[in-house]
Amino acid sequence: MKKWLFLSVWLFLVMTSRSYAVLFQEIGDAGKTLDTAILVAEGTTQINGYLEFPDAFNNLAGADLFTFWWGGGSFEAVTSGQGDFQLFLFDQYGRGLWSNDDISQLNLNARISDPDLAPGIYYLGISSYDYDPYNIFDEEIFSDGPYDAQLAPQATEDYLAYWDGAAWEGDIYYTISFSSPANVPEPATIVLLGLALGILGFLSQKIKKYKEGENV
Known part of the structure; x- marks a missing residue:
């Protein structure tokens, strides 16, 4: 039910949006799995949010995941804030594409x-x-370094399942700026997106069941 509600909202937004710059404010806490990611409105050029310190009682804390439609062409996303941030880009199925830790050593x-x-x-x-x-398989999808390089996945199986590791204590506020706003897909493409999101939800459930069975 949750999957189809997400799909309906996503399709409604992309079909009714217009192209203009949007400042997107994270409300509550964005999830960190494909089925709990927050949908970013079309036209967004900046996201404001915060990272909560992860603990055993909050499955959303530690990382934020946002989903968006990209119309094609040159893409750039950059963080700003007081923390030591990492960015990760995944495709529609959750496969890792790119990661970066630091813009430079400074x-x-x-x-x-x-x-x-x-x-x-x-x-x-x-x-x-x-x-x-x-x-x-409990493998890191991306290598930890070099820190100032943009990295492709190191794992053969590069689909996102979960997040883990050390994290800064306390809430850390951040801004993510996009080089240009996202575009609305063509109507014919929306049908394909609906099918893709349906498959995405199915794969997310399979991964969840796999992990639950492994922990029994």
């Missing part, structure tokens, strides 16, 4: 860029240093 913010990112649904994750995405 700048602990993170940046991901792609000169020709294909049109489609993507997930953008943010976490504090060393709180990382893992696959279902």
Whole structure:
């Protein structure tokens, strides 16, 4: 039920949105799995949010995951704030594409860029240093370094299953700025997006059941 509600809201937003710059404010706490990610409104150029310190009683804390439609072309996302942030980009199925820890040795913010990112649904994750995405085999999807390089996945199985690792204590406020706003997909593409999101929900449930069975 939750999956189809998410799908309905997503399709409504992309079909009724207009192209203009939007400042997106995280309300509550964004999830960190594909089925709990927050949908970013079309036209968003900046996200304001905060990271909560992860603990055993809060499955959402530690990392934030946002989903958005990208119309194709040059893409860049960069963080700003007082923390040592990491950024991670995943495709519509949760496969890792890019990660970055530091812009440079003197700048602990993170940046991901792609000169020709294909049109489609993507997930953008943010976490504090060393709180990382893992696959279902308990392997880190991305290498920890070099810190100032943009990295492709190191794991053969690069689908996001969960997050783990050390994290800064306390809430950390951040801003993510996009190089240009997202676009509304063509009507014919919306049907394909609906099918993709349905498959995405199915895969998320399979991963969840796999992890639950492993912990029994």
